[in-house]
Amino acid sequence: MTTPEKVLTVDVPRGRFNLFTYLCKGCGLCKEKCPKECLIWAEELGAYGTPAVIPDDPQKCIACGICEQVCPDCAILIEKKKVK
Amino acid sequence: MSATQPILQPRMPKSWYKANKPHLFCPGCGHGMVLKALxxxxxxxxxxxxxxxxxxxxxxxxxxxxxxxxxxxxHHGRTTPVMVGIKRANPELVTVAYMGDGGGYAIGSQHTVNAAIRNEKITVILVNNTNYGMTGGQMAPTTLPGQRTETTPYGRDPEETGYPTRGPEMIAAIAPEGAYVARGTVANLRQLKGYIKKALENQMAGRGFSFVEALSLCPTNWRTNAKDTWAFLEGKMAQYFPVGELRVPKQKEE
Structure with a gap:
């Protein structure tokens, strides 16, 4: 079931959005909790052959980390840029 | 990208067993979030x-x-007495009994109630998803009035089956001094983590019974999409099951 470990990475203004496709089950909970509603289904598939998620418009993502927090599978990793 | 860059690793709690991830729970299951908090x-x-x-x-x-x-x-709520036995034999250990609403409120309620009355120094984490998830979504003691499940196809009728169990309220009413009782929700993980942490600290301090109920999600058996899943948890469930701390030991406040 586990596909080779692939990471979807998107650079956003305040950091970087990373998604581990071998962990994502495509439940969509993060999509609903995103305060900017910027997550959409990705072309890449997750653990169960369901679509993973990716920011629609990288400019909209504020790297708040709510999607990382609510993900039951820890599939999302938000790297925040250090504030100068 | 240079070859020396470290390979990205998911940010999982250190105490998770990483070899069995992705875990066995359904997509969107609240157990993953409760266990992340734990x-x-x-x-x-x-x-x-x-x-x-x-x-x-x-x-x-x-x-x-x-x-x-x-x-x-x-089986069936017996995890509470098993944890009590382990704790009594080895008081230096921290024992966590993890169960669902079926195990804790239905078939195993005797153990939950008696462990609370005896003020056993263990931590119980009870995940409430308002149905019996593994067997296909039958009515549980916590099913809300009017909620459709496999065994209540027209919605739960309180006239026939009574009202849902409010577990923490029951434990708070019967537990002696020193007990910690709280209800958290996976919609507010930071708060839930705080409750679990306080419950573990209460056990480590040897004050008494620690009980945390976590309101959880079950999109598979509720037959809801992600939007309706959150709406049900934050709407109807949070309305019937108020979130908060019900019993805090007195020693803590001093």
Whole structure:
């Protein structure tokens, strides 16, 4: 079931959005909790052959980390840029 | 990208057993979030090496190799007395009984109630998803009035089956001094983690019974999409089951 470990990475203004496709089950909970509603289904598939998620418009993502927090599978990793 | 760049690793709690991830729970299941809160609480308290994790029958048994701690599995709420036995034999250990609402409120309620009355120094984490998830979504003691399940196709009728169990309120009413009772929700994980942490600290301080109920999600058996899943948890469920701390030991406030 586990596909080779692939990471979807998107650079956003305040950091970087990373998604581990071998962990994502495509439940969509993060999509609903995103305060900017910027997550959409990705072309890449997750653990169960369901679509993973990716920011629609990288400019909209504020790297708040709510999607990382609510993900039951820890599939999302938000790297925040250090504030100068 | 240079070859020396470290390979990205998911940010999982240290106490998670990484070899069985992705875990066995359904997509969108709340167990993953409750166990994330528990794992982070264990990490922050640094008690991974002396924690005993006991899971119950039902969906919660799928957590049998979820955490990288000593684990055991029993049936129908018996995880509470098993944890009591382990705690009595080895008082230096931290024992966590992890169960669902079926195990804790229905068939195993005798154990929950009596452990609370005896003020056993264990922590009970009860995940409430308003149905019996593993067997296909039958009515549980916590099913809300009017909620459709496999065995209540026209919605639960309180005239016939009574009103849902409010577990923490019951435990708070019967537990002696020193007990910690709270209800959290996976919609507010930071708060839930705080409750779990306080419950573990209460046990480590030897004050008494610690009980945390976590309102959880079950999109598979509620037959809801992600939007309706959150709406049900934050709307109807949070309305019937108010979130907050019901009993805090007095020593803590001084």
């Amino acid at each position: 794992g982070e609480a264990i990490d922050e308290l640094g008690i991974q090496s002396k924690t005993i994790f006991g899971c119950d029958i039902g969906c919660s048994l799928l957590a049998w190799n979820f955490l990288d701690v000593d684990s055991t599995q029993t």
